Amino acid sequence: MEVPGKKPSGKAAKPRREPAARLPVARVCVEVPLPHLDRPFDYLVAAGDDEAAQPGVRVRVRFAGQLMSGLLLERAETSAHEGKLAFLDRVVSAERILDPEVARLARAVADRYAGNLSDVLRLAVPPRHARVESQTPPPTPEGDIAAVAEQGWDGYVAGAAFLRALEDGRVARAVWSASPGEDWPGRIAEAAAVTVRGGRGVVVLVADARDLERVDLAMTRVLGEGRHVALNAAAGPAERYRRFLAASRHQVPVVVGTRAAMFAPVAEIGLVVIWDDGDDLYAEPRAPYPHAREVLLTRAQLAGCSALIGGFARTGESQLLLETGWAKEIIASRDVLRQRVARIQPTGDDPQLARDPGAATARLPSLGWQAARAALQGGHPVLVQVPRRGYLPSTACAECRTPARCPHCSGPLGVAGARDVPTCRWCGRASADYSCPACGGRRLRASITGARRTAEELGRAFPGVTIRTSGRDEVLTTIPAEPAVVVATPGAEPVADEGFGCVLLLDTWALLTRSDLRAAEETMRRWLNAAALARPDGSVIVVADGSLATVQALLRWDPGWFAERELAERRELRFPPIARMAGVTGTADAVADFLRAARLPDGTEVLGPVPAPEDQERFLLRVSRGKAGELAHALHEAAAVRSARKAAQPVRLQMDPGTLF
DNA sequence: TCAATCCGTATC
DNA sequence: ATACGGATTGAC
Numbered sequence: 001m002e003v004p005g006k007k008p009s010g011k012a013a014k015p016r017r018e019p020a021a022r023l024p025v026a027r028v029c030v031e032v033p034l035p036h037l038d039r040p041f042d043y044l045v046a047a048g049d050d051e052a053a054q055p056g057v058r059v060r061v062r063f064a065g066q067l068m069s070g071l072l073l074e075r076a077e078t079s080a081h082e083g084k085l086a087f088l089d090r091v092v093s094a095e096r097i098l099d100p101e102v103a104r105l106a107r108a109v110a111d112r113y114a115g116n117l118s119d120v121l122r123l124a125v126p127p128r129h130a131r132v133e134s135q136t137p138p139p140t141p142e143g144d145i146a147a148v149a150e151q152g153w154d155g156y157v158a159g160a161a162f163l164r165a166l167e168d169g170r171v172a173r174a175v176w177s178a179s180p181g182e183d184w185p186g187r188i189a190e191a192a193a194v195t196v197r198g199g200r201g202v203v204v205l206v207a208d209a210r211d212l213e214r215v216d217l218a219m220t221r222v223l224g225e226g227r228h229v230a231l232n233a234a235a236g237p238a239e240r241y242r243r244f245l246a247a248s249r250h251q252v253p254v255v256v257g258t259r260a261a262m263f264a265p266v267a268e269i270g271l272v273v274i275w276d277d278g279d280d281l282y283a284e285p286r287a288p289y290p291h292a293r294e295v296l297l298t299r300a301q302l303a304g305c306s307a308l309i310g311g312f313a314r315t316g317e318s319q320l321l322l323e324t325g326w327a328k329e330i331i332a333s334r335d336v337l338r339q340r341v342a343r344i345q346p347t348g349d350d351p352q353l354a355r356d357p358g359a360a361t362a363r364l365p366s367l368g369w370q371a372a373r374a375a376l377q378g379g380h381p382v383l384v385q386v387p388r389r390g391y392l393p394s395t396a397c398a399e400c401r402t403p404a405r406c407p408h409c410s411g412p413l414g415v416a417g418a419r420d421v422p423t424c425r426w427c428g429r430a431s432a433d434y435s436c437p438a439c440g441g442r443r444l445r446a447s448i449t450g451a452r453r454t455a456e457e458l459g460r461a462f463p464g465v466t467i468r469t470s471g472r473d474e475v476l477t478t479i480p481a482e483p484a485v486v487v488a489t490p491g492a493e494p495v496a497d498e499g500f501g502c503v504l505l506l507d508t509w510a511l512l513t514r515s516d517l518r519a520a521e522e523t524m525r526r527w528l529n530a531a532a533l534a535r536p537d538g539s540v541i542v543v544a545d546g547s548l549a550t551v552q553a554l555l556r557w558d559p560g561w562f563a564e565r566e567l568a569e570r571r572e573l574r575f576p577p578i579a580r581m582a583g584v585t586g587t588a589d590a591v592a593d594f595l596r597a598a599r600l601p602d603g604t605e606v607l608g609p610v611p612a613p614e615d616q617e618r619f620l621l622r623v624s625r626g627k628a629g630e631l632a633h634a635l636h637e638a639a640a641v642r643s644a645r646k647a648a649q650p651v652r653l654q655m656d657p658g659t660l661f
Numbered sequence: 662t663c664a665a666t667c668c669g670t671a672t673c
Numbered sequence: 674a675t676a677c678g679g680a681t682t683g684a685c
Contacts, residue, residue, distance in 0.1 A: 028673085032674085041673045064672040065675050081673050644670080646674095 017087050020050035023075035026088055030063050030070040031118050033287075036640035038116040041070075042079040044087045053088060056096030056103070058128065060089040071098050071121055095133050097125050097248055099265035105299050106263065112298065113655045114582070114632040114639070115288025123286060124263035129241040140251045141226040148193045148222060152186055155179060155336045162330060166271055166306055167194040173300065173327040175318045176310035177559050179340045180532040181499055184310060185211075185218035188273055191308060193222045196253045200270020200305070204256040205292055207279035208491070209234055210477055215256045215275075223254065231257030231264060259284060262295040269305045272296040276311040277318060278518075278525045279491070280658065289654050293317060312532045312559065313525035316570055317577045319563035331560065341557045342503070342534035345371075346546035368541040369461065371502045375538060376465055376483040380501025384487045385530045386454050395422060399441035407431060415444065454506070455487040470494055490526040499535030508544040517575060517659075520550050524562055527554050576656060580628035582635060583657035585618040590649035595619065598638035601630040620657070628655070 027040040043061055045053045053059070057072050067089055079085060098121065106120040113120075153159035156176070165172035178184050192202040206212050209232055216230045229243040229252050247255045248265045255264040259282055274282070274296050282292040293309070300307040307327065309318050321327040332340070347365040372382045395404040395413050404413040406424035413422040413431060421430045422444055435442050459467045466484040470476040476494035479486060486494060505527055531540045531554065544551045553562035571578045584591055591609065600606075601623060608619035623631045635653050642651070 025673095030672090032672090034674090037672070043673060061673085063675095065677095066672095079673075083671095083673070085673055 017044075017046040017048075019087075020045045020047050020053075022050075023077055025076040025079045025085070026053055026059070027073045027076060028059060028061055028070040028088070029073055029117050029121060030061060030068050031122070032063070032068065033116060033119060034643045035116060035636055036644040038110070038118070038636070038640070040073055042076075042081050042085055044085045045075070046087050049088060049091050052091040052094040054094070054096055055100060056098040057094060058092035058097065060092060062086050062089055071103075071125070073098075073103060093128065093130070093133060095128075095245070095248075097128075097244075099248065101269065101303055102263050102265050104302055105295070108298050108302060109290050109295055110288065111629070111636075112294070112632055113288035113290050114635040114653050115290075119287050120290070123260065123284065123290070126241055126244050126260075127237065129238050132238050132241045132245065135242075137246060137249065137251055138226070141224065145193055145197050145223060145227070148190045148197075152183065152190060155332050155340075156330050157333055158328060158330050162308075162328075163191060163194050166191060167198040169198045169200060169270060171304060171306055173307040173321070174309070174330045175314065175322050175327045176308055176330040177314060177332070178310055178312050178532070179332040179337055180312065180342065180528075180534065180557065181340050181536060182312075182532070183218075184275060185214040186222070188215060188275065188308075188310065189218040189222035191271065191273065192219065192228070192254050195271040195306070196223065196227065198270060200253070200268045201266030202254045202271045202273065203261060203264050203266060203269065203296070203299075204254070204273040204275075205262055205282070205296065206256065206258060206275050207281040208258065210475060211275065212256060212258060213477065214495075219254060219256060226252070228252050228254035228256060231255055231261040233258070233260070259292045262290075262292045262299070269299070269303050271306045271308065272300050273308045273310065276313070276525070276529070277309055278311065278313055278315040278521060283658055289656075291656060294656070297321075311525075312528040313521075314559040314563040315525075316521060316563060316567045319560075319567045320577050323567070329560070337557060340536050342531065342536060342538045342540050344531060344540040344542065344555050344557070346551050346555065347541055347543050365541070365543055368504050368506075368543065371539040371541050372462070372485070372504060375501025376462065376485075378501050379481070379483055380498070380535065380538065381479055381482065381484045381486060381496050383493055383496070383500040383503045383530060383533060384454065384458065384485060384506060385490060385493065385504065385526070386487060386506050387489065395444040397436035397439060397441045398443035398445040399436065399439050402436055402438040404434060404436070404444050407434075413444070455485075458485055458487065488530075490530070493530050493533055495533060499538060500533050501535060501538045503530055503534045503538070503540045505530060505540070505542040505544075508542060517570075521563075521566055524550050524553060524559065528557075528559060531557075574622065578625065579622050580625055580631065580655070581623075581657060582621045582631060583618055583654040584621065584635075584651060585612050585616055585654070586651035587615065587649050588617050590647070590651050591617055591619060593647065593649075594638055594642060594651045597641045599634050601627045601634060603627065604631060 024045055026043045026045050028043055030041055053072060055072055055074050059070050059072050060067055061070050102124055106124050107117055110117045110120045153163055162172050162174050188204055195202050204215060206215055212230055212232050219228045229246050231243055246252050250267040253266060255261055255266055274293055277293040284290050322329055347367045375382050395415055406413055408429050413424055415422050421432050422434050423430045455467045455469050462485060468484060468486050470486055470488040470492045475492045479494045479496050481497040534540050542551055542554060584594060605622040606619060609617035612618040632655055
């Protein structure tokens with residue numbers, strides 16, 4: 001290191017600056033997105049900046065002749081840099097917004113995802129809002145957390161033991177299969193409360209704003225006011241930064257939030273929680289595309305804290321955590337489960353289907369119609385789950401536009417692709433030789449039947465009953481305990497005050513026949529999440545063949561069995577998460593150039609290329625789980641080589657890509 | 662021999 | 674990106 005001496009200043013413009021007496025060197029992560037610059041750069045701290053220039057503050061630095069933003073990672077006595085060090089241009093604010101624990105996590109996430117630290121830090125630290133920073137914060141509440149009633153966890157084998165471990169500050173890691181009807185926000189709030197009582201902080205992730213609202217309310221109920229903040233985009237930048245600061249300044253011990261909260265700072269983190277980790281909203285769409293579950297698990301590992309992965313469904317990744325012994329299972333005993341679960345029945349092979357006059361009127365399988373009618377008569381609401389509008393087009397006659405109906409049950413006929421055989425979206429029967437009952441035409445055209453149209457049809461089937469819809473445009477959060485039919489798309493199901501008397505899962509054929517890797521898992525997740533809303537004395541009707549494994553798992557309410565099966569299948573096929581994959585996308589030339597530069601680990605399988613959008617192509621690289629770190633390192637290195645020599649055409653790298661085909 | 666320009670490389 | 678240094682070129 002060479003400190004600029006008292007050289008005779010030729011031009012008087014620069015103010016003379018002396019380095020700080022102790023720890024004069026600041027290591028800075030400069031905000032540049034280039035892989036070959038993904039390392040800290042050392043700067044001198046001026047004596048006047050000594051106090052403000054603490055680890056975690058925002059700084060401005062001159063970098064390659066330009067003023068750039070950066071984050072101060074650490075102070076040091078000396079630098080290994082050979083040349084002259086420049087001074088920090090200025091400390092933007094003395095607010096230490098990058099927690100050391102989060103900084104370590106960010107580095108690990110960057111490494112795992114073959115990305116840059118500065119990219120990850122941009123995800124971890126919200127944009128500054130100067131006014132909010134200067135405002136004085138509300139005082140932290142005094143007093144103890146009320147003793148938590150933990151009976152809610154008593155229904156689970158190992159549930160009480162898990163909470164005890166949290167309170168005692170022992171490390172406990174669990175995959176929790178919530179029982180149907182569970183007040184899961186309440187259970188999560190209880191787990192948070194005992195952790196806080198043990199003197200540690202908590203980060204809770206949920207997939208969307210609606211779940212966040214529920215957990216937010218539960219936290220207030222269990223912890224009292226002022227002990228947690230909810231982080232989500234909806235709050236707006238100023239409010240969002242205010243809440244971030246409340247966590248960063250350790251004024252609250254608990255943060256709940258959507259994806260971006262995975263990096264939220266809390267003092268002495270003791271527990272991370274993620275609910276429904278199969279929801280695809282947990283995949284971050286910005287580089288380097290980290291998945292919230294993986295970030296939280298990395299965080300738990302690095303910080304040595306507890307982890308709770310909860311849901312009605314169970315992902316392959318969670319199952320792997322159990323099979324490797326990293327986490328323990330928390331699950332209700334069969335007895336408790338029997339008391340909680342509704343009567344679940346398939347209709348796929350319903351022998352009465354065609355003959356039942358009620359079914360014909362309702363254009364529903366008779367079993368479904370009867371169950372719904374019974375629930376309504378009992379004074380309870382009915383939930384009908386249908387896939388999202390446009391998810392799978394149904395069809396009409398190409399000549400006269402009469403909607404194409406199943407000859408057996410009058411359900412709508414759907415086609416997955418132009419050449420596919422029309423198949424009923426209700427009963428799943430194929431109609432290879434369909435002809436239009438109105439004009440005899442044999443050609444079909446696609447038309448859309450969304451939740452609204454389904455609602456209209458059901459309105460005719462249940463005259464005099466209120467029909468409501470909940471979907472992308474307008475999401476219902478809760479509905480009262482009175483007779484009504486709610487048609488909802490997956491993920492938009494409201495919670496009924498005392499549970500639904502009946503839950504109908506329609507259009508299951510559309511979900512089951514999708515060919516991508518997660519189709520079965522995703523179907524299971526959607527069914528379980530909807531079926532969990534049924535009353536214990538209610539019914540769940542799934543319009544599918546009872547012999548299918550996915551349907552079997554639902555009937556038996558056994559997400560563990562299903563996940564085990566699913567993971568075994570992926571093991572056989574060498575699919576993630578058993579093996580690990582990386583996607584390399586770009587123009588043919590760029591991708592070829594990249595792969596030439598990459599020193600891939602021994603045994604890497606190079607699959608492809610396959611065509612990708614915009615005239616690009618994609619390769620998939622596959623390695624064993626143990627070599628994933630090595631692969632990520634090799635990819636980052638190759639990206640660095642290319643960016644250093646200014647390769648014109650970019651290549652997009654993605655570890656664990658969401659779609660494999 | 663010197664200045665203008667090009668190219669490659671580092672960026673503290 | 675921009676800036677700098679060494680190499681290269683061309684004119685005197």
